[in-house]
Amino acid sequence: MDPAQKIVRNGSRLNKVLLVALDASTLVGATRERAAAGVVAYSAICPHAGCEVSGWVAGQNDIECACHNSRYNPRDAAAVVDGPSPRALSALPLEVMDGKLVVAKPFIGRLGVIPA
């Protein structure tokens, strides 16, 4: 993010975002505040090895990284459910403005791989 302009998307793949539409009543804690109309947004870059988190585990309703099967709970701040990921996905707070989903605040947390 450009700290001066507060522009979230600058072309880096680290700024790729995944959006998940959920039942708003299932959201937990801070995720309730960050969601808009039940839609939550997270960094799509897995902190484990930098792959794109694009899978959906039906049944458990988790999001999953296809590379090493790290799974995250999108209802609870993308907390790690299983797999080698060292931490949750960074969250991107949303809001509805003029009937459209827009970014409300910068990413919460660091983007990209966490070096060991």
Added chain:
Amino acid sequence: MFKTCKWMHGAAAAAFVVGISAASAQQTIAPASTTPTGGPLPDVLLKYAFVNSERLKKPEDGNWLLFRRTYDGWGYSPLAQITPANVGRLQLVWSFATGQVEGHQAPPIVNNGVMFVATPGNQVLAIEAKTGTLLWRYKRPLPEDMTNLHPTSRGVGLYGDLLFFASADANLVAIDAKTGKERWVTKVADYRNGYYMSIMPLVADGKVMLGTSGGELGVRGFVAAYEPESGKELWRTYTVPEPGQPGSETWPQGDQWKTGGGSIWVPGTYDPDTNLAFWGTGNGGPWMGDQRPGDNLYTSSVLALDGKSGQIKGYFQYHQNDSWDWDEVSPPILVNYKQGGKDVKGLVDVARDGYLWRLERTADKINFVSGQPFVSHNVFKGVEPKTGRPIVDPDRKPATNKVATFCPSLWGGKDWPPAAYSPKTRLLYVPANDNLCTELKGEAPKYVAGELYVGVSTNVLLMVAGADHIGELQAWNLDTGKRAWTTKLPSQNWGPVLATGGDLLFSGGTNDRLFRAFDAKTGKILWQFPTLSGVNGVPVSFAVDGKQYIAVQSGWGVDAARMQGRLNLLFPGKYPAVPQGGAIYVFALK
């Protein structure tokens, strides 16, 4: 751009003693500088033995200078102090936490008492092999936006007074063996386009040779050679031909060759007599064969490359138009065997496609000799007797929007963990995974540079009904083509194998975290040691001051952990996660 931790040297130790004394007089001593500086080299580094071509061709019994110790790829140490009779007295001499998680796969490379260990986290450690004392630590930061699909390293190559490290961000780094400082860095490929590295460079013919990973990210595989002194690239040979080159007719559709896979992530074997290096290549990309018509040379193949020019002198494609994710990156070992009463100058490969291949090597060609399954197999109905081309059951071949179940699984009968061969027993030792299958369904992927380019919508691990085990250690007689023995293991097996002159085998690979010694003649387990994580590392044997040691890295991760997760979905609760965290273990008789 890197950090080194300096060894504890004589001057520092002296300053520490003085500090204690001064403290008692209520005085303090400040360091001369806030910047740590190196002191005199420890003796073991002062005496560092330069590595030359002759030493690589014929390493001393007590050293382990190459991935499998010798160019033939045997993974055999002639050291024979540790035997079936005394291995029960094998004890831990030292251990060393690497500070890293993920799969620790590299062999501890040992040159006259100095051990070099590559670990995940883009790190190389230099350690006094006898004592476990850290000599220096090299760590190269990685770009935060890179996709490091397999965060591991398979080791460092040696030549002169340099180490050669394939940095994950697709840079080849030459490191001063004595100080741990970078001598030069050469860009091999652009990580932003999906190229990354985990290979141990092969030093042969006075060159540093290597390839890159990235078969799941739309790369075009290659082997490249570099000048050790400067990092200058000398040649580059692609594993997927461009239009007009021999083999390009096997890529008839458009520009698919540009993203055709065939990555190289295990070092080749080498025949100094013909100056040919033998490289195993990865599967084609994306995964589904129907999306890239043709045989797709030279994916899932072995290539014989001339050391001087990089020219392709021969090849054998284990299977055509892969649709099963069967990389064939483990190179064949060089071993002679008998066939039909005649001696064959052989290449033997234990392939991920579940077949044991016996080939013949010549100066300008690789000839097929035989192929047979070594695990449960339902994809090949057999092989064409003259060419060795597998006859594929189309019902067992997944495709775009077509589900197929096939055995062995996508991890194959044997993945990357190397087999071993003992010239004493004349047996080939295979770390196998039997009775596993995969259900795959393809989808059309969209290519985006640097992103996953696989095209799979369903990927489920299955087990053969009624099967009672997965992991095995197998022994094969190469002259008869028959299996000599099989030892069943309690879980899947991801353990590279070491064979020794003491008629022992050493291997880990199971999820119970044990590192084991087996009787090389019978397969009986004679000794085992519980490590803190799972053993994915290549075990080695070395000697210092006339004493034999066994060394290995423990550190579970990458595909071993991924298979564990899939098995836990298949058998809920039976395969809980194996703890991560790497360490080096060194054992000797006491």
